[in-house]
Amino acid sequence: MESKRSKIREDAKYSYLPDECWENVLKFMIGDGDDYDDKRNLKSISVVSKQLFSITNCIRSSLTIYDPTTPFLSRLFHRFTNLTSLDLTHFHGDLDALLHQISLFPFNHLLSLNISHKPTIPASGLLAFSQNITTLTSLICSDIDSFKSTHLFLIAQCFPLLEQLELDLTENLVYDDDGDSCERFFHGIEALSLSLSKLRKLNLSGHYYIDDKSIFHLFKNCKLLEDLTVRQSCDITEQGVVYAIREKPTTLRYLSLPVLIIPQIIDSLCTLKALTNIDLSFCSISDQLLTSIAIQGLPLNRFSIRQCDGYTYAGLFTLLSNCHSIQHLDLFVVSFLNDRHLIELSSYLVALVSLSLRCCYMLTHSPLFTLVRKCPSLTHIKMEYIGANSVLNYYDDYLIDFGLYPQLKSLYLPNNSWLIDQIIIMFVSAFPNLQLLDLKSCKNISLQAIVQVLKRCRKISHLDLSFCNLTSGLNLLEMNFQVPHLKMLNLTSSQVDDATLHVISKNCSGLLQLLLINCSRCTHKGVKHVVENCTQLREINLNNCLNVHTNVAASMLFSSPSLRKITAPPHIHFTETERKLLRLRQGCIVF
Known part of the structure; x- marks a missing residue:
């Protein structure tokens, strides 16, 4: 008995590691990427002890604020004291009032606001925010419905330390009722270039x-500018770009402008020795440019020629056979x-x-x-709307020995209706470490093939089966294994039924997001199986599920307290009082 007590004391002696050690361990566990699935696992870690609770609070750096979050902001901000990033894109209330409220907290490390x-x-709200939070280096304001010239002056005044500014608009800017003109917008850009x-x-x-x-003012005044994207502009000329580039020969790394590629542009681009990212999308280019x-040997990391014309395979081959540093193409x-072209090019795409x-x-899909095999670092492939020639013959040729390629993590194959079960099974057998598989609108794939996908790719976390004709049901004998890492499953318009949902709920209990x-x-009945068995489920979308009973949404909240977002069928209506109650009691948004 004494020896046992001694062992317990000895174990306890080494269990109290310094916070810095635990912090490094937890950071290693959650990683540094943009995927927050692993970060959610901090919730379970934080309940182990007060020490780990305190550490998990400290290492959280980003926070997304929804409408239900606002009553708890004070508690959240006092809990997460090292926040560097706030995302307000999902907030639909009074944004000015929210920013005024946020400005009252003493943020010392906040760098990014979206x-x-x-x-x-x-x-x-931004004015109040900037007066008390002076550390911001990144501001993202994409897709603003009504953007005015005064907003450019406001940003220039409020955030002089900005290093990243995203103001891209999906729809072209239109004049507003305040007398805005191109001249006023131009002066706003000049103010930005002088202040930032x-x-x-x-x-x-x-x-x-x-x-x-x-463009000239931006290049001349922003001495550190590395990355400039301007699309959908009709007033930029080739001569203007050539003249502006002379102001920025050493720092520019990425450039995307809507201009024709004339000889003068080619010569100017080749003077940008630091250029690592060229985006020529929607331009008319030539073999001469490529x-x-x-020839210049630019250190290209990214290269894009989306919907370009005017060039041939000869120019593309010359570029790719000489630029061996390209990582994203x-x-x-x-x-x-x-x-044949792609197989030939693969020998040069080693990075x-x-x-x-x-x-x-x-x-x-033959060159896949x-x-x-020839690109050992290739982890993400998109092959959407490609041809279907010789599919069955290729499958027969590779059936016996097509190797294993564990480096591939993401495979996008949407809108390839020629894909059949045998080919999908062949793919997943060769790529055992797939984490993302997109088969949207691949209408000739059955649920039996999907079972093989889940069985062979046990690390898969995101699976898109939307608009697939998955009409045949499953039973527990066909899928008698767990898929612990599956987090997102999109079954939109896939014709799945209650029996399929029952099997999914039993074997994919770690689901966070389900789209139906x-x-x-x-x-x-099927929805009930999911919410009862998938105890971590955070979002379920039942839009246009006409056979789901009217009381299912309310019952889901009691069955699955983890739910944070429910999109109900159109025949289910909630009063504003009910919605508010759900937000306050559960922190759940119901649409």
Whole structure:
């Protein structure tokens, strides 16, 4: 007995590691990426002890604020004292009032604020925010419905330390009722360029008034500018770009402008020796341009020629066979690219990490294994709307030995209706470490093939089966294994039924997000299985699920207290009092 007590004391002696050690352990566990699934696991870690609770509070750096969050802001801000990033994109209330409230807290490390997808810029809120929080280096205001010239002056006044500014608009800017004109917008851009001396990244896509003078002032005054994106502008000329580039020969790393690529542009681009990211999307380019870039030996990391014309395979081959540092390549709508070309190019893409081959209609899936075999770092592939030639023959040729390629993590194959069960099974057998698989609108895949996907790819976390004709049901004998890492499952318009939902709920209990939009075969019985067995579920979308009973949404909250977002069928209506009660008691938004 004494020896046992001695052992317990000895174990206890080494269990009390310093906070710094635990902090490093937890940071290693959650990683540094943008995927917050692992960060949610901190909740379970924090209940182990007061020490771990305190440490998990300290290492959380980002917070997304929803409407139900606002009554608890004071408690949250006092708990998470090292926040560096706030995301307000999902907040739909009075944003000015929210920013005034946030400004009252003594944030010492806040660097990033995202207020995208809003009706307008919250001017008074940003002004109050900037007066008390002076550390901001990143401001993201994408897709603002009503953007005014005064907003440019406001940003210039409030945030002089900005290094990143995202103001891209999905819809082109229109004049408002305050007498805005192109001239006033131009002066706003000039004010930005003079005030934001530390600016490194700027996105002004959709701001059609941007002209040669604007680009010149940005290049001249923003001495540290590395990344400039301006699309949907008609007033930028080739000569203006050439003149502006002379002001920025050493720091510019990324450039995307809506101009024709003339010889003078080619010569100017080749003087940018630090250029690592070239985006020529929607431009008319030439083999001469591609050859000139190849000859200059620019240290390219990213290269995009989305929907470009005017060049041939000869120019593309010259570029890619000489630029061996390219890690991210986008070949969206390259009409001439075929299997032979891609196999030939794969020998030169040794550093490739991600590849997009969307809408390359002459391609088949045949070069896929050549790519992953010759590109050892390739982890993400998109092959949407590619051709279907020789599919069955290729499957027969590779059936016996196609190897294992554990490096591939993401495979996007949407809108390839020729894909059949045998080919999908072949893919997942070769890529055992897949974490994301997108099979949207692949209509010839059965649930039996999906069982094989889940069985062979046990690390899969995101699976998109929307618009697939998954009409045959499953039983427990067909799927008698656990899929512990599956977090997001999209079954929109897939024709799944209650029996399928029952099997999913039993074997995919770690689900966080389930989308069942337009799944008319699902009833409240299947949904009940999911919410009772998937105890970590945070979001469920039942939009247009017409056979789900009217009281299912309320009962879900009692069955699954983890739920934070419910999209109810259109025939289920909640009063504002009920919605408020759900927000306050459960922290759950009901749409």
